[in-house]
Amino acid sequence: MLPSSGWSGTGSLSSNPLLQCRNSPLSQFRAASAPSLSRNNSGHSNALKRRSSGKTHAKPNTKVTEDLSPLELLRRENELLRETINSADSAIEELEAQLQEEGVDVSELEKSLAEEEAAEASKLEAESDNPADFWSPVAAPLPADAKLDQPYGAISPVPQHDGTECLKWDDSLWSHADHFKYRWNVFKGIRHAIEQNEGGLDKFSQGYNYYGLNRGEHEGKAGIWYREWAPGARAIALIGEFNNWDPLPEHWAVKNDFGVFCLFLADNADGTSAIPHRTKVKSRVETAYGEWVERIPAWIKWATQEWNEIQFNGVYYEPPEAGAPGELPTFETSYSFKYPRPKRPENLRIYEAHVGMSSEEPKVNSYLEFARDMLPRIRNLGYNAIQLMAVQEHAYYGSFGYHVTNFFAASSRCGTPDELKYLIDEAHRLGLTVLMDIVHSHASKNTNDGINMFDGTDAMYFHGGGRGYHWMWDSRCFNYGNWETLRFLLSNSRWWIDEYKFDGYRFDGVTSMMYHHHGLQMAFTGNYDEYFGMATDVEAVTYLMLQNQLLHDLFPSVITIGEDVSGMPTFCRPVAEGGIGFDYRLQMAIADKWIELLEEKTDDQWEMGNIVHTLTNRRYAEACVAYAESHDQALVGDKTIAFWLMDAAMYDCMSINTPSPVVDRGIALHKMIRLITLTLGGEGYLNFMGNEFGHPEWIDFPRDDIIDTSTGKFVPGNGGSMEKCRRRWDLADAEHLKYKFMNAFDRAMNHLDKAFAFSDDPHQYVSRKDEHDKLIVVERSDLVFVFNFHPTNSFTDYRIGTYLPGPYKIVLSSDEAVFGGWENVSKKYDVAYQTDEGLYDNRPHSMLVYAPSRTVAVYAKAEFCDAAGDQAVTGIPGLGVKGRGPHWQA
Template sequence: MPGSHPDGLRLDAAPTERPHKTPTIPNRTLNCSSITSGSSSYSQINRRTASYNMSDSGPLPTDGTAITVIDPWLKPFTDSIRHRYDECQKWIKNIDQSEGGLEKFSRGYEMFGFIVKSDGTVTYREWAPGAKEASLVGDFNNWDPASQPMTRDDYGVWSITIPPVKGACAIPHNSKVKITMIKEDGSRIYRLPAWSKRVVQDLSVSPVYDAVFWNPPQKYQWKHKKPARPESLRVYEAHVGISSPEHRVTTYTEFKNNILPRIAALGYNTIQLMAIMEHAYYASFGYQVTSFFAASSRYGTPEELMALVDEAHRLGITVLLDVVHSHSSKNVDDGLNEYDGTDHQYFHGGAKGRHELWDSRLFNYGSHEVLRFLLSNLRFWIEEYGFDGFRFDGVTSMMYTHHGIGTGFSGGYHEYFGPGVDEEAVVYLMMANEMLHNLYPNIITIAEDVSGMPALCVPVPLGGVGFDYRLAMAVPDMWIKLLKEGQDEDWDMGNICFTLTNRRHGEKTIAYAESHDQALVGDKTLAFWLMDKEMYTNMSKLSEFTPIVERGMALHKMIRLITHALGGEGWLCFEGNEFGHPEWLDFPRAGNNSSFQHARRQFNLVDDQLLRYGQLWEFDAALQKTEEKFGWLHSPQAYISLKHEGDKVIVFERAGLLFIFNFHPNQSFVDYRVGIQQPGKYKIVLSTDDEKFGGLNRIDTNSEFFTTPFEWNGRANYLQVYIPTRTAIVLAVE
C-alpha cells in the first residue's frame, strides 16, 4: 500500500544516541518581570521558567538568549539561538496581525472541514490552491460533481454552504463524502476532506478509506474533571489495538473496561496512546498518518474514544497522545499527498519533501496554512477528545535537514546549530510549545529526540524549544548492548551510572529500560534477551526454577529499578513489558500472512497464578507505588557514593532513600558497608528478592539498619547490609 514500508515496520532514521558531555544547568529563579514573549496574546511568562535563579547573575536577557547565560557552553551559538527566537516571534506577530492571534489561528477546525450550525446548515471549507475547480460530493447528492460546486477565495480556500433539507441537517449523519477537484491539466481527482473527523475503511470492497460526515444526534457528555498534572510522570505506553490476548483488534471500549483498571492498579499516573491518528495501514504502528483529525475507526467511534479518556480521568490518569507531525503518509487517495494535484501543498516539493528512509512526505513548516493545520491539530485533540498532552514523534527527523540519517551526534555543540538544522521545523516546535503551554498551563509535551539538542526542554522565552520532557533514548540501547554483547561479570558499573545520569540536568528526561521499539519484531525485549526460549518452557511455578529464568527475572527487576530511580525525571513502560511479555510485536501484514499471533498482549499470563509473569507484574506495581510515596522522580538528581567494579555494587541516594544494587553474578556480601548522609534507623521499603516478586527471599525485609557516624564513601555516616547476588534493596529512614 502506498505510504507504508514494505514490511510494515516503522524505521527510525535517527541513529543511536551517543553519550556526550553536557554541562549541568544550575537551578535558578527567573526574574519574570524582565522577559516578555513578544506577543500581546502571550505576554504572560510561562510558569515553567520559575526554576531558574538569577540571584547570582542579575536579570536575564530578553532577546531569547537567556539560555546562553544559564548554559555558558551555548554562548558561541548566541546568534543562532537569537535568530530562531526572532523567527518564532515574527510568526507570532504576523499571526496576531493577520489572524487575530494564535488562539484563534489554532482553531482552524472550527473554520475548515465541515461546520454544522444548529439549524442543520453545513459549511464545508478546504484549502486547495492548486485546484482549478472543486465540488463536494457524497451519498447526499449521488456523487454528482455538478450538484455542489465550491467557490474559491484569493488564498486558495474553497467553500460551500448547504442549507438544511426539510428541517434536517443538509448532510445525513454517517454518510460518505469526498471533495473532487479539477487539476491544472484538466483531469479530475477525488480526495478525502483533509479535516475529516471520521474516516472508515470498507474492507468488503477494497482496502480503501472513506470519509464520512460525522454528526451524531447526541454529543458526548464529559463526566469527569482532568486530574492534576503529575509531579512524577509515570507513563504507560499503550496501543489500543493490541490490548487483548485474542487474535483481533481491540476496541476503545474494551481498553477502557479491561486495560485502564490494570494501569491504575499498577500505579501509573499517565498513559500515552499510540496509533490513534488515522492510518490506513495497521502495520505502520500509526506512524504513517493519513487523516490527522480522525481517531482511528478500527477501534470504534469518536465517542468511544472520548469515553476512554473520560474514564482515565476518573481514575486519576493523565492521557497523552502520540502525535506524528514529523511526516505524513505518501498515500494519495486517502492521505494528504498531492492533495490538490501538486506535490507542494502541505509538503516541500521535490526531494526536500520526501523522507526516503520512512517512505513518507515531509511538511513545509514555513507555510502559513501548514502551520494553521498542524497547530489546529494539536488544539483539536485537546478540545475535542480531552487529551492532556502529547509525545511528539520523530523530533530528531524534524529538527535536522539530514533527519539524523548517518549522523552520530558525537557531542559537539556545532552539530545542533548551523546549516544542518531545519530552522523552520524548530520554530514550528517552539510555536507549538508556546501556544500549548500558554493556553493550557497543565499541558505536558514530550520530545522523541536522540540528538541531545541543547535547550530542547527549556521554555521558549529563555531561548529553548519549549518541551517539558525528552526521552532518554540512549538508555535502552545501553541495556540491550550489555545483554547482547557481554557477560554479567564484564558489566562496567561506572558506564552504567554514567549513561543513566548523562543528561542535561535542568531539562527533564523520561527514562525507560525498553519501549515499543525494543518490542518490535527484529529486536528483542529485555525479557527475551535474558531468558529467550525458556520463557516458553520454564515460566511455570510448577517447573524448575532454572538458572536462566532465575537470572532473567532478577536482572529484569534490577534493570527497571535502577533505570527508574537514576535515569531521569520521568518513567516510561511499554504495554506488557512490565511483566516480561513472552512475544515480540508484529502486526498483520503480507510478510506474516496477515496474522494477529504477535499483534496482541497476553494479559491472561499475569492472571494465571501458576505462572511467574504475575510476579514481575507485582514488582512493577510495587516499584510505581514506592515512587509515588517517596517521589524520587521529581526530586533532585541522585548522589552516587559507590560504583565498585570488583564487587559489581552500585549505591546512591535520592529523595531521602538509599538504593543498593549487587549486580555480581555469583557473589553475595554480608555486612556490606555503604555510605549514607542522613543518620537514623533505616528499613527496607522495596526488595527485588521478595518471594512475591519471584525472588529467593534471602533478605529479611523486617530488618532494621542503624547508621554509624563515621565518614564512608564521601558520606557522613555508614550502615551495613546483606546484599545477595543479583539483588537490589531500597531503604528509607524511619
C-alpha cells in the same frame, strides 16, 4: 562604540526582530545606524552627521505582493535587513577609524549619546499615549479589560529579550549565541506575522472550526460549511452518499484569492442535515494538470474502511443529540464529559499503550473494551498516565500509527470518536492523565485517503521535490515554513485537547524534524556545532516553539514530551527563555545501552560506571522520561529485555514448578534493570504495555508481502495474522507461571515511587559504583538503593554511605518471595540498620548491609517502614511502607 538611536516608525529597523540578534556593544547602534547618522544631534553628533552624509544604506522593501505568504515576506525582509546591517557595519568601522585619527574618545562619545537618547526617549514616551511606539506590539501587555475566549489561559506576549536567556544553564552555549538570537527572531517574526494577519495565535490555532465540514449559517440559513485550502486545484466538488457520488451544480465549491474553496449546503426543508450523520463523503478535485481525482477532505474528523474495501472514505460525523454526562454514546448521541482532568502528575509514570493490540484475543480491540479491561489494570499497577498510540487515523495498520493519513480523525478501527471520548473520561475518573502519541514529523504518502498531493501538486502542506520525501520512512515531510502548514499542525494539536480532553502529547520523530539530514546516518557526539549550524532546520525548530507556547499558554497543565535522540540543548527549556519548550525529552539512549549489554557483553563484563553514566547523562535543568524499553524494542525484528534475557526458556521454563537458572537470572536482572532505570534515568518513567511482566516474543502486525522501497528488497508478510498483535494478559494473571513475579515487582516499584515521590526528586547521588564488586549505591530523595549486579558474589556486612542518619529499614527488595526471590534480604525480618558517623564514600554517615547477588534492596528511614504494610487494606504485596508513605500521591 556608539549607542542606539531608538529610531521608530513603520517598518523601522530597530523594531525588526532580526536586528536585535547582535551581541556586541555596538549592536544597538548597528540596528539603526542609517537613521541615527542623519539625526540632528549636538557636539560630536553633528560631526557624525557630517561624516555620514553621502553614505547609502539599504532600506527594507516592505511592499506586499499577493502571491507571497507572510512567512516568505518576512524572510525576504530579513535578507534585505542583513544587507542593511552589513552596510551599517562598514560605515561604523570607517567612522570609528576617523574618530580615532582625530583623537576623539569613543567611549565618552558613546556615554554622551546614550544620555541624550535616554532623555529624548523619556520625553517622547511621556508625550505619547501609544506604548506600541516604543516596543513591538507583539510584546505589549494585554489591556486589563481584554476579553479572552480561550477556555484555559491566554497566549503570552513574546518576552523582550534576544533569545539567549536559556544559555544561563550552559555557559558553553554562548559560542553559538548568534544562532539562538537568529532562532528567537524568526520565532518573534512568525508570532508577529500571525498577530498581524490572523488576529493572534489563539484564533490561528482554531482552523478546525473553519476548515473541513462544520455546522454553521449563511444568509440566515443553517447548514454545513465545507472549506478546503487547495491552491493548486482548479475545482472541487463535495461528493458522497448524500448526492449518490454525483455532484449537482450546488455541490461545487468556490475558490477565493487565497486558494481556499468554500461551499455551503443548507439544511433540508424539514430541518434535517443535507449530509446525514455517519455517511461517506469525499472531495472530487480537478488538479492543475486537468486530472480528476478523489480525495478525503484534509480536515475530516472521521474516516472509515469497509470490510471489502482497501481505501478509506471520509465520514461526516455529527451526532444529532447530546447524551447525558458520562453516559455511553449511541449511534445518535454524542458523548458528554463528566469528570474533570486529574491534577498534573509530579512523578510521571507513563503506560504506553496501543488500543488495537491490547486485547488478549487475536483481534483489533475497541475503545470501550480498553476502558473496561485495561484502565483498571493500569491504575492497579501504579501508573498515573497512559500514552495512547495510533490515535490519528492511518490507513496501514502495520505502521503502528506512524503513517498518518487523516490528522483530525480518531482511528475508526477501534470505534467512534465519542467512544474514544468515553475512554478518556473514564481514565480521568480513575485519576489517569491521558497523553497522545502525536505525529507531526511526517505524513503518509497515500494520496487517495491521505493529504498527500491533495490538489495534485507534490508540495501543498509539504516540501516539494526530494526535500519533501523521507527515504527511510517512505513518507512525506512537512514544510514548517508554510503558512497553512503551520495553521494545520497548530490546529491539530489544539483539536485533540479541545475536543477529546487529552492532557498532553508525546511528539514523535522530533529529531527528524529539527535537522535537514533528519538525524539519519548521523552519530551525534555532543559537539555543539552539530546542533547549531546549517544542518538545523530553523523553521521546524521555531514551529516546535510555537507549538509548545500555544499548548502551555492555553492549557497550563499540559504535558509535552519530545522524542529526540540528538540531545538538542535547550530542548526542555521554556520558550520564554528562548528554549524549544518541551516539558520532557525521551531518554532514548538508555534502552540502547541495555540491549547493547544483553547482546554483546557477558554479565561479568558489565561496567557499573558506564551504566551509571548512560542513566545520568542528561542535560542540566532539562527533564527526561526514562525507559528500559518501549514499543520500539518490542517490534518484530527486535527483542524485548525479557526475551534477550531468557529467550527460548520462556517457552518451556516459566512454570513455577520448573527450575531454570536461565529464567532465575532473567527475572532477577529484569527487575533490577527496570528499577535502576526508574531511579536514575530521569524525572519521569515509561513502560510499554506488557513489558512489565516480561511479555514473550515480539509484536507483529498483520501484513502482506511487500517490496521495501528504501532497499528494494522483498519483505515477506505473515499472511495477515493477528496472532502476535495482541497482549497475553493470561500469562501475567496465571498463578502457576513466573510472569506474575515480574508483574508484582513492577507494581511494587511504581507504588514505592507513589509513596516516596523519589523519581523526580532533585537529590540524586551515586555514592558507589564498584567495578570489582559490580555494585551501585544510589541516593534518590530520602531512599538508598543498593544494586548488586555481580553474577555470583554476595556481600555480607557491606558498608555503604548515607546522607541521612539512621535507623533504616528495607522498604523494598527484589529478593522477596512474591517477586520470585529467595528472601535472603527481605523486609519481613524487620531489621533496623543503624548508621555510624564519619565520612564514607563522601557521605557523612554509613551502615552495614547484606547485598546478595543480582538483587536490589531499597532502604528508607525506619519511621516510614512497616514490615507488615503489605498486609493492610491499602498494602501492595512486597512493599513495606507504613500507611501510604510520606509523599503519597493519588
